[in-house]
Amino acid sequence: MVGPFPPPVHGLATTNAAVRSHLEALGAEIRTINTAASSLDRSWLARFGRLPSALRGWARLATMRGLHRATIYLSVSGGLGQVYEAAFIALARLRGMRVFVRHASFAYIDAPTRLARILIALTGPSAVHVTQSQGMADRLQTIYGIPLIIPISNAVLYPQGEITSICVRRELRVVGFFSNLSAEKGVFDFLDLMTAIEAEKLPLQAKLAGLYQDAQTERTVHTRLKNLHGARYLGPVYGTDKEDFLSGIDVLVFPTRYKNETEAKVNHEAMSHGIPVIAYGRGCIPEIVGPDCGMVIDPTEPFVPAALAQIKIWLNDPTAFEAASRAAAQRFAETSAQNERRWQMLLSDLTGNSEILIGRPLSKQD
Numbered sequence: 001m002v003g004p005f006p007p008p009v010h011g012l013a014t015t016n017a018a019v020r021s022h023l024e025a026l027g028a029e030i031r032t033i034n035t036a037a038s039s040l041d042r043s044w045l046a047r048f049g050r051l052p053s054a055l056r057g058w059a060r061l062a063t064m065r066g067l068h069r070a071t072i073y074l075s076v077s078g079g080l081g082q083v084y085e086a087a088f089i090a091l092a093r094l095r096g097m098r099v100f101v102r103h104a105s106f107a108y109i110d111a112p113t114r115l116a117r118i119l120i121a122l123t124g125p126s127a128v129h130v131t132q133s134q135g136m137a138d139r140l141q142t143i144y145g146i147p148l149i150i151p152i153s154n155a156v157l158y159p160q161g162e163i164t165s166i167c168v169r170r171e172l173r174v175v176g177f178f179s180n181l182s183a184e185k186g187v188f189d190f191l192d193l194m195t196a197i198e199a200e201k202l203p204l205q206a207k208l209a210g211l212y213q214d215a216q217t218e219r220t221v222h223t224r225l226k227n228l229h230g231a232r233y234l235g236p237v238y239g240t241d242k243e244d245f246l247s248g249i250d251v252l253v254f255p256t257r258y259k260n261e262t263e264a265k266v267n268h269e270a271m272s273h274g275i276p277v278i279a280y281g282r283g284c285i286p287e288i289v290g291p292d293c294g295m296v297i298d299p300t301e302p303f304v305p306a307a308l309a310q311i312k313i314w315l316n317d318p319t320a321f322e323a324a325s326r327a328a329a330q331r332f333a334e335t336s337a338q339n340e341r342r343w344q345m346l347l348s349d350l351t352g353n354s355e356i357l358i359g360r361p362l363s364k365q366d
Helices: 011-025 044-048 051-063 081-094 114-123 134-144 187-199 215-226 240-247 265-272 303-316 318-350
Strands: 071-076 098-103 128-131 149-151 174-178 205-209 231-233 251-254 277-280 294-297
Touching: 011 071, 011 265, 011 318, 051 081, 071 081, 071 318, 081 098, 081 114, 098 318, 114 134, 128 134, 128 318, 134 149, 149 318, 174 187, 174 240, 174 265, 187 205, 187 215, 187 303, 205 240, 215 231, 240 265, 251 265, 251 303, 265 277, 265 318, 277 303, 294 303, 303 318
Parallel strands: 071 098, 098 128, 128 149, 174 205, 174 251, 205 231, 251 277, 277 294
Antiparallel strands: none
16 A cells, blocks of 8 residues: 555545545555655645655565565545655556556546546556546546546545444534644635624634644634634544544534645544534545535535525524435445445455456446
């Protein structure tokens, strides 16, 4: 497996770690090449800092024994990190490995690039490409002509058996923001929404949780919070702390502007707990969040007016809010169930137990 793994904690890293855990549970022998940056900083210097770990990874892959017909599972990033990833793919093919590529960004779908075309060409005609939704698969196939794409929602990584008992929300009291805290993930839009809520004296509180992307964001958020009476920052939350956080909010607000956004695991985590979602409709989010269980806002439109209007509707109609809460849990369960067969097929191929995906298109019925 090649890609970022925690720490630092972010969506792609935790997803890779979850996939690894599923493979390990099946008895797969896994060798991990961790290409994670040392922090969440997205500056050019920080990104270039990945080069030493990439070089070490290439050296490992070049010198490992017994790789012919072994499998490489690699996550593709959204920008210049694809240079590193293309080199891993080229080396893997030279060594006769089976290539599985997980697409973890919408950036090169919304704005096709020459670099992505080169990377995809390097994967070869027998590579298996994995996306997070059917819509993402359709667009990748149209733009890049990929012969074999399997849409598998990350909802399968959070099965119902691992979720604490779902508490249906019957009243809207607390809105939450749960992500790495950055402008592109929408933390300032969330604070703008809370400013509007307090200006209208609505009976709501707010909770924020997550790691700050950088020191400047931390200073700005702390300054903004001083002017809000009903908002609290709880820091990064994991394990039981994350469960407590999700148990303590009634709506997830996710105004992401992140160009790489696909599904966002926070949406699945919230909905699995019966929490409706109000989000910008980037990436696959419109395929996850329906009008029955939340609200998806056009990314070209202002976020606050639309979100505030939906919140007022739920405040004035608790029955409608309870229905949205039930629908959120149901939507997550359906998404997970609908993708489970494809996920099990992929795991079988990754572990070498079968090759039912190799060499044939996957039908939508599959």
